[in-house]
Amino acid sequence: MPQPPTAEILRLVSSGEASSRTDLARVLGLARSTVSLRVQELIDAGLLTETGEGPSRGGRKPRVLRPAGDGGYVIGADIGARHVRLAAYDLSGERLHLTEVGLDITASPEACLTALLDIIGELNTTLAGQRLLGLGVGLPGPVNFADGRVERPARMPGWHGFEVRDWLAGRLDIPVAVDNDANVVALGELHTRNRGPEHLVVVKAGTGVGCGVIASGVIHRGANGVSGDVSHVRVQAAGDTPCACGNTGCLETIASGAAVARGVGARDTGHLVELANDAEPHATAAVRRAGGHLGEVLSTVVNFFNPHAVLLTGRLSSVEPYVAAVRGALYERCLPMATQNLEVAVAMAGQDAGPLGAGMLALQQVHRKERN
Ligand SMILES: [Zn+2]
Numbered sequence: 001m002p003q004p005p006t007a008e009i010l011r012l013v014s015s016g017e018a019s020s021r022t023d024l025a026r027v028l029g030l031a032r033s034t035v036s037l038r039v040q041e042l043i044d045a046g047l048l049t050e051t052g053e054g055p056s057r058g059g060r061k062p063r064v065l066r067p068a069g070d071g072g073y074v075i076g077a078d079i080g081a082r083h084v085r086l087a088a089y090d091l092s093g094e095r096l097h098l099t100e101v102g103l104d105i106t107a108s109p110e111a112c113l114t115a116l117l118d119i120i121g122e123l124n125t126t127l128a129g130q131r132l133l134g135l136g137v138g139l140p141g142p143v144n145f146a147d148g149r150v151e152r153p154a155r156m157p158g159w160h161g162f163e164v165r166d167w168l169a170g171r172l173d174i175p176v177a178v179d180n181d182a183n184v185v186a187l188g189e190l191h192t193r194n195r196g197p198e199h200l201v202v203v204k205a206g207t208g209v210g211c212g213v214i215a216s217g218v219i220h221r222g223a224n225g226v227s228g229d230v231s232h233v234r235v236q237a238a239g240d241t242p243c244a245c246g247n248t249g250c251l252e253t254i255a256s257g258a259a260v261a262r263g264v265g266a267r268d269t270g271h272l273v274e275l276a277n278d279a280e281p282h283a284t285a286a287v288r289r290a291g292g293h294l295g296e297v298l299s300t301v302v303n304f305f306n307p308h309a310v311l312l313t314g315r316l317s318s319v320e321p322y323v324a325a326v327r328g329a330l331y332e333r334c335l336p337m338a339t340q341n342l343e344v345a346v347a348m349a350g351q352d353a354g355p356l357g358a359g360m361l362a363l364q365q366v367h368r369k370e371r372n
Helices: 006-015 021-028 032-044 109-126 164-172 181-193 257-264 269-277 281-305 320-333 350-371
Strands: 048-051 064-067 073-079 083-090 095-102 132-139 176-180 200-205 209-215 309-313 343-346
Touching: 006 021, 006 032, 006 048, 006 064, 006 350, 021 032, 032 048, 073 109, 073 181, 073 350, 083 109, 083 350, 095 109, 095 350, 109 132, 109 164, 132 164, 132 181, 132 350, 164 176, 176 181, 176 350, 181 200, 181 209, 181 309, 181 350, 200 281, 209 281, 257 269, 257 281, 269 281, 281 320, 309 320, 320 343
Parallel strands: 073 132, 132 176, 200 309, 309 343
Antiparallel strands: 048 064, 073 083, 083 095, 200 209
């Protein structure tokens, strides 16, 4: 028998769409006994209360379900190279607070994460009276999700092997989940689209190039958590250019924001995007070439995986010629069957995808804890 998702029950009760076990059974199309079991778990976990008596429709008066007054909240933190974007969500996934604060990832992991704890502490003060129940973190480097550990990151000196999840969980005493930024962005985008169990390829094109894979509505991390890593695929146009990974000719050396910015003398990815959006000819041409190279690599992914959509996020996705070049390369090189209904677009969730996806990871941990 299918298990009703706890997040969905909390959402239905919080939004007022359902106020009793009978309502929930009807809305979810499940047996009342199945729903009752889950509701009782949520009551026992202190997330729902069942109070008073509702209007009788003849017979016994139904008891009314409400979110517990102190329902608590989770935090999703999307850490970039220089900033963290951090949001708090209630247990139905409703956003309570959003903030962006400077954070230096090139400092030691302890210094960076201590600064994160300070930001979380301030948020706790803002949301006084509510309990922090879980934390999800996205990091701009490879993460072994099962261990919550960073593995050989390119731009995070001192982080290799650092157990981020355990370090944070030990200090906050709540469930913590850590994943790479492309995966949390993909999760945030999936949640925003809300179109059911889709197959999605979500590419984060900023200073680096990352890619999250959603298969049948679930994030696909692969055996070691590196699923979707397109940045170190070899492309002919990159020749023998050395890459931070130790190899040569990787996509990242010619299609990442950092590489393209260097090539046209821009200060950084942000400056490159500014130039391209001002139609500066060199920057625009370079960005268009980069999009073409990314599209070339993604065409293999699309032929192989046959997704519903390829969605672009990150700063380069705001440059129209970049998006057009990716789309052009995909349509030129993919099998007609694979592109027949393929959506190639800029992701909907924008900058909020990261914190939202990290928040969803945190919610998953909280709900998992309830079931244990
Ligand atoms: Zn490489």
